[in-house]
Amino acid sequence: MLKQHDQDLAESRLSGLIAKLPRRMATFVRWLRDPKRLWLRVPLGLLLFCGGFLGILPVLGFWMVPLGVVLMAQDIGPLRRGVYRLINWAARRRPRWFGESYS
Template sequence: MNDGKRLLRLAFKRLEQELPDRLAAASRWLRHPSSRLVRIPAALLLILGGIFSILPFLGIWMLPLGLMLIAADIPFLRKPMAAFAMRSVGLLERYRAWRARR
Protein backbone atom coordinates (compact mmCIF):
# COMPACT_ATOMS: atom_id res chain seq x y z
CA MET A 1 0.00 0.00 0.00
CA ASN A 2 1.42 3.39 -0.93
CA ASP A 3 2.05 6.10 1.62
CA GLY A 4 -0.89 8.35 0.65
CA LYS A 5 -3.39 5.51 0.91
CA ARG A 6 -1.99 4.46 4.31
CA LEU A 7 -2.13 8.02 5.64
CA LEU A 8 -5.71 8.47 4.43
CA ARG A 9 -6.73 5.19 6.05
CA LEU A 10 -5.20 6.30 9.37
CA ALA A 11 -6.95 9.68 9.11
CA PHE A 12 -10.32 8.01 8.49
CA LYS A 13 -9.77 5.67 11.45
CA ARG A 14 -8.93 8.59 13.70
CA LEU A 15 -12.03 10.48 12.53
CA GLU A 16 -14.21 7.42 13.02
CA GLN A 17 -13.16 7.31 16.67
CA GLU A 18 -14.83 10.71 17.09
CA LEU A 19 -18.05 9.76 15.30
CA PRO A 20 -21.11 8.02 16.75
CA ASP A 21 -21.20 4.29 15.99
CA ARG A 22 -23.75 4.53 13.16
CA LEU A 23 -21.84 7.28 11.36
CA ALA A 24 -18.54 5.45 11.81
CA ALA A 25 -20.09 2.31 10.30
CA ALA A 26 -21.41 4.34 7.36
CA SER A 27 -17.95 5.83 6.87
CA ARG A 28 -16.34 2.38 6.85
CA TRP A 29 -18.92 1.15 4.35
CA LEU A 30 -18.39 4.14 2.05
CA ARG A 31 -14.62 3.62 2.08
CA HIS A 32 -14.93 -0.04 1.11
CA PRO A 33 -13.89 -0.68 -2.53
CA SER A 34 -17.25 -2.24 -3.40
CA SER A 35 -19.00 1.03 -2.47
CA ARG A 36 -17.28 3.03 -5.19
CA LEU A 37 -20.49 3.49 -7.20
CA VAL A 38 -22.07 5.17 -4.18
CA ARG A 39 -18.96 6.89 -2.80
CA ILE A 40 -18.11 8.96 -5.89
CA PRO A 41 -21.60 10.47 -6.42
CA ALA A 42 -21.95 11.06 -2.66
CA ALA A 43 -18.59 12.83 -2.58
CA LEU A 44 -19.49 14.98 -5.57
CA LEU A 45 -22.84 15.93 -3.99
CA LEU A 46 -21.10 16.85 -0.72
CA ILE A 47 -18.55 18.97 -2.58
CA LEU A 48 -21.32 20.70 -4.54
CA GLY A 49 -23.29 21.26 -1.33
CA GLY A 50 -20.20 22.73 0.31
CA ILE A 51 -19.71 25.14 -2.57
CA PHE A 52 -23.30 26.37 -2.16
CA SER A 53 -22.99 26.67 1.61
CA ILE A 54 -24.87 29.96 1.65
CA LEU A 55 -28.11 28.00 1.57
CA PRO A 56 -29.56 27.24 5.03
CA PHE A 57 -29.48 23.43 4.94
CA LEU A 58 -26.07 23.18 3.33
CA GLY A 59 -22.86 23.98 5.09
CA ILE A 60 -19.17 24.43 4.55
CA TRP A 61 -18.69 21.19 6.54
CA MET A 62 -19.77 19.30 3.42
CA LEU A 63 -16.77 20.38 1.33
CA PRO A 64 -13.98 18.70 3.34
CA LEU A 65 -16.11 15.62 3.88
CA GLY A 66 -16.70 15.28 0.14
CA LEU A 67 -13.01 15.84 -0.58
CA MET A 68 -12.08 13.16 1.96
CA LEU A 69 -14.41 10.67 0.28
CA ILE A 70 -13.20 11.45 -3.23
CA ALA A 71 -9.57 11.26 -2.06
CA ALA A 72 -10.02 7.51 -1.71
CA ASP A 73 -10.20 7.38 -5.53
CA ILE A 74 -7.90 10.27 -6.52
CA PRO A 75 -4.28 9.62 -5.48
CA PHE A 76 -2.99 13.22 -5.48
CA LEU A 77 -5.66 14.24 -2.92
CA ARG A 78 -4.82 11.50 -0.42
CA LYS A 79 -1.90 13.09 1.43
CA PRO A 80 -3.35 16.62 1.69
CA MET A 81 -6.73 15.35 2.87
CA ALA A 82 -5.11 12.96 5.37
CA ALA A 83 -3.04 15.84 6.75
CA PHE A 84 -6.16 18.04 6.96
CA ALA A 85 -8.11 15.35 8.81
CA MET A 86 -5.28 14.70 11.27
CA ARG A 87 -4.92 18.44 11.99
CA SER A 88 -8.68 18.79 12.43
CA VAL A 89 -8.89 15.93 14.91
CA GLY A 90 -5.85 17.33 16.74
CA LEU A 91 -7.60 20.71 17.02
CA LEU A 92 -10.73 19.01 18.32
CA GLU A 93 -8.71 17.15 20.95
CA ARG A 94 -6.93 20.34 22.06
CA TYR A 95 -10.27 22.16 22.27
CA ARG A 96 -11.75 19.40 24.42
CA ALA A 97 -8.72 19.49 26.72
CA TRP A 98 -9.03 23.25 27.00
CA ARG A 99 -12.75 22.99 27.82
CA ALA A 100 -12.05 20.36 30.45
CA ARG A 101 -9.58 22.69 32.20
CA ARG A 102 -12.11 25.55 32.36
Protein backbone atom coordinates in the same frame (compact mmCIF):
# COMPACT_ATOMS: atom_id res chain seq x y z
CA MET B 1 5.05 11.59 -2.89
CA LEU B 2 4.13 10.61 0.62
CA LYS B 3 6.15 7.89 2.26
CA GLN B 4 4.32 4.67 3.06
CA HIS B 5 4.76 5.34 6.79
CA ASP B 6 3.06 8.75 6.45
CA GLN B 7 0.21 7.20 4.47
CA ASP B 8 -0.28 4.46 7.06
CA LEU B 9 -0.16 7.02 9.87
CA ALA B 10 -2.74 9.24 8.17
CA GLU B 11 -5.01 6.27 7.50
CA SER B 12 -4.72 5.22 11.15
CA ARG B 13 -5.56 8.74 12.29
CA LEU B 14 -8.53 8.89 9.93
CA SER B 15 -9.79 5.57 11.29
CA GLY B 16 -9.46 6.99 14.79
CA LEU B 17 -11.55 10.02 13.83
CA ILE B 18 -14.19 7.77 12.30
CA ALA B 19 -14.27 5.73 15.51
CA LYS B 20 -15.18 8.91 17.43
CA LEU B 21 -18.34 9.39 15.39
CA PRO B 22 -21.67 8.18 16.75
CA ARG B 23 -21.95 4.41 16.26
CA ARG B 24 -24.45 4.45 13.38
CA MET B 25 -22.57 7.19 11.55
CA ALA B 26 -19.23 5.41 12.03
CA THR B 27 -20.74 2.18 10.69
CA PHE B 28 -22.06 4.02 7.63
CA VAL B 29 -18.71 5.74 6.97
CA ARG B 30 -16.82 2.44 7.27
CA TRP B 31 -19.32 0.84 4.89
CA LEU B 32 -18.94 3.74 2.46
CA ARG B 33 -15.12 3.55 2.58
CA ASP B 34 -15.18 -0.08 1.44
CA PRO B 35 -13.33 -0.24 -1.92
CA LYS B 36 -16.40 -1.87 -3.53
CA ARG B 37 -18.44 1.30 -2.90
CA LEU B 38 -16.63 3.41 -5.52
CA TRP B 39 -19.89 3.68 -7.49
CA LEU B 40 -21.50 5.47 -4.54
CA ARG B 41 -18.54 7.26 -2.95
CA VAL B 42 -17.49 9.40 -5.92
CA PRO B 43 -20.96 10.71 -6.87
CA LEU B 44 -21.76 11.35 -3.20
CA GLY B 45 -18.44 13.16 -2.78
CA LEU B 46 -19.16 15.32 -5.82
CA LEU B 47 -22.65 16.14 -4.56
CA LEU B 48 -21.32 17.09 -1.13
CA PHE B 49 -18.52 19.16 -2.65
CA CYS B 50 -20.85 21.05 -4.98
CA GLY B 51 -23.60 21.36 -2.36
CA GLY B 52 -21.11 22.92 0.04
CA PHE B 53 -20.94 25.98 -2.15
CA LEU B 54 -24.62 26.55 -1.43
CA GLY B 55 -23.65 27.20 2.18
CA ILE B 56 -25.88 30.23 2.44
CA LEU B 57 -28.91 27.92 2.41
CA PRO B 58 -30.19 26.23 5.57
CA VAL B 59 -29.06 22.60 6.10
CA LEU B 60 -26.55 22.83 3.26
CA GLY B 61 -23.30 24.33 4.38
CA PHE B 62 -19.63 24.79 3.84
CA TRP B 63 -19.00 21.71 6.04
CA MET B 64 -19.97 19.65 3.00
CA VAL B 65 -16.93 20.72 0.95
CA PRO B 66 -14.23 19.01 3.06
CA LEU B 67 -16.43 15.96 3.58
CA GLY B 68 -16.88 15.62 -0.18
CA VAL B 69 -13.14 16.00 -0.74
CA VAL B 70 -12.33 13.33 1.85
CA LEU B 71 -14.79 10.92 0.22
CA MET B 72 -13.40 11.49 -3.27
CA ALA B 73 -9.80 11.35 -2.01
CA GLN B 74 -10.02 7.63 -1.36
CA ASP B 75 -10.22 7.03 -5.11
CA ILE B 76 -8.23 9.95 -6.55
CA GLY B 77 -4.50 9.74 -5.87
CA PRO B 78 -3.53 13.44 -5.83
CA LEU B 79 -6.47 14.26 -3.57
CA ARG B 80 -5.61 11.34 -1.28
CA ARG B 81 -2.05 12.58 -0.86
CA GLY B 82 -3.32 16.08 -0.07
CA VAL B 83 -5.84 14.80 2.47
CA TYR B 84 -3.20 12.59 4.12
CA ARG B 85 -0.83 15.56 4.37
CA LEU B 86 -3.59 17.67 5.87
CA ILE B 87 -4.46 14.97 8.42
CA ASN B 88 -0.82 14.59 9.46
CA TRP B 89 -0.39 18.37 9.64
CA ALA B 90 -3.51 18.73 11.82
CA ALA B 91 -2.35 15.87 14.07
CA ARG B 92 0.96 17.63 14.71
CA ARG B 93 -0.83 20.83 15.70
CA ARG B 94 -3.83 19.35 17.54
CA PRO B 95 -2.81 15.88 18.76
CA ARG B 96 -5.75 15.68 21.18
CA TRP B 97 -8.16 15.65 18.25
CA PHE B 98 -6.58 12.36 17.24
CA GLY B 99 -6.22 10.91 20.72
CA GLU B 100 -2.45 11.39 20.67
CA SER B 101 -0.26 12.83 23.37
CA TYR B 102 1.83 15.93 22.93
CA SER B 103 5.35 15.21 21.76
